[in-house]
Amino acid sequence: MIRKVSIALGALALAGGIVAASASDDPIASRKAMMKNTGASIGVMGKMAKGEMPFDAVQANLAMRAINNAAIGVVHLFPAGSETGGDTEAAPKIWEDMAGFVEKAKAMEDVTADAIAFPAASLDDLKEQLGKLGGTCKGCHEGYRIKKS
Amino acid sequence: MKRLFRLFLLLAVAGAGVFWWLTQPSRLDALPASMQGYAGDRANGELMFYAGGCSSCHAAPGSDDKTRLAGGVRLDSPFGAFVAPNISPDPKDGIGGWSALDFVNAMTKGVSPGGSHLYPAFPYTSYQRMKLQDLLDLKAYLDTLPAVAGKAPPHEVGFPFNIRRGLGLWKLLYLDGQRFQPDPDATDEVNRGAYLVNGPGHCGECHTPRDLIGGLRTDKWLAGAPNPEGKGIIPNITPHEQGLASWSNKDIAYALESGFTPDFDSLGGSMGKVVGNTSHLGAQDRDAIAAYLKSLPPLPNGYKAKQ
Structure with a gap:
C-alpha cells in the first residue's frame, strides 16, 4: 500500500515537474494542451446537454472546477515572446490589449466560480450554466483568436 | 491630327455614354399589387x-x-x-x-x-x-x-x-436578380435550409472564396475561404473530409445553438456573432441548415493550406 502510494506520489511529482517545465519552456504547447483539456471538460457537459450522456451532477461540477482552474491560469500562458510560432492561433490583439484579454478570462473565471458555488441540480440548470460558459468562450475567441485551419 | 483628336473625343463620349448606360442603378418601381399595403x-x-x-x-x-x-x-x-x-x-x-x-x-x-x-x-x-x-x-x-x-x-x-x-x-x-428557387428533388427541410443559408443567412459571403474583383466563386460554394477581413481562414462547410464530413446533422445544429464544435472547441471570430444570432432561431431551422449543408456536394478547401 505504502509502496503504491509512494509510486503514485512520485508519478504525480514527475507529472507536475513536466507540466512546470513545459509551461516555462513552451507556453504555446502548454496553452494548446490547456485548451484541449478545457474542451474535453466542456465535452462532458455538452454531451449531457446534447442528450448523448445522462445528466450527472457530480461530473458536471468536476468539469466546471477543471474549467475554473484553466480560467484562473490562462492569462499566464501568453507571456511576452510567445506571440508567434507553433501554429499558434493566438491573435496579436492579446498582447496589444492585455487588459481586455484579462477581462475576458475573468468572465470565464466568474461564470465557473458561480457554477461551482451553485451546482447544477438538473439538466436545465446545466444547460443554462453551459450557455453562460459558452458565451465566455466565444467572448474571447471572437476577438483574440485567429482560426488557421 | 485634328481628325484624330475628334475621333478620340467621340470615342470617349461614346465610352462614357455606354458606361453611364451600363451602370444605371436598376430598381423596382413598385411592389406587386398583392403586397401593397x-x-x-x-x-x-x-x-x-x-x-x-x-x-x-x-x-x-x-x-x-x-x-x-x-x-x-x-x-x-x-x-x-x-x-x-x-x-x-x-x-x-x-x-x-x-x-x-x-x-x-x-x-x-x-x-x-x-x-x-x-x-x-x-x-x-x-x-x-x-x-x-x-x-x-x-x-x-x-x-x-x-x-x-x-x-x-x-x-x-x-x-x-x-x-x-x-x-x-x-x-x-x-447580381443576377434571382429569388430563391427550391430544388424540386430535395426535401422541404433541405429547401428551407438552402433558403436560410443562401438567402438571409448569407453564409456564402464569408465561407465562399472570392475572385480578384470580389465576386463569389460559385464553383467553390461554401468550400471555405481566406478571411476577407484579414488573417486566418473561414472554414469549409461542405461535407468534404476537409469540411464537415465528420460532423453529424446534430453536431451542426448544436454548434449553431451553443457555439461548440463536436470536439467542444468554441466557434470564434466573426462566427461568434453568427452563433449569437442562430441561437435565436427555432430548432427546426437549425436542423434545416444542417440538413442542407450535409446535402451539398463535398468540395476540397477553397483556400490554400497556409494563410
Missing part, C-alpha cells in the same frame, strides 16, 4: 432579423444591445474599410424615412432610396434571394426597434472603388 408579420420579421444577422454589423461596436442599430462596425476588406451605416428607425440618420419599396430595393437591388449603388459589403447578393414577404416582415420588425440618432462614420475606400457608379458593372457580373 401588406402590414408585415413582426414575429417572422424578428426571425429574419436573426437569420439575416443584421445586428452583427449594424449594432454599435461593443454594444450588447442588438436592437440599437446605430452602425459603426468596420469591415476591413482588400478594397478598403466599409463602415456599416445606421439602420435604426431614426428618420434623419437611420432608415426611418424609408418606404417598404425603398427597403426592398436596398436589400435586393443594392440601391439606396437616393438612387445610388450600395457597396456589396452589404450582402445584397444573398439578400436578393429572400422572399418578398420575409423582406416586408423584416422591415415591419425593424420599424419597432429604437431610433438611434447619429450617423456612422463614412467608408474609407480609395480610387477606383470610391466611384459608386462603377458598382453597376460589378452588379452586371454578380
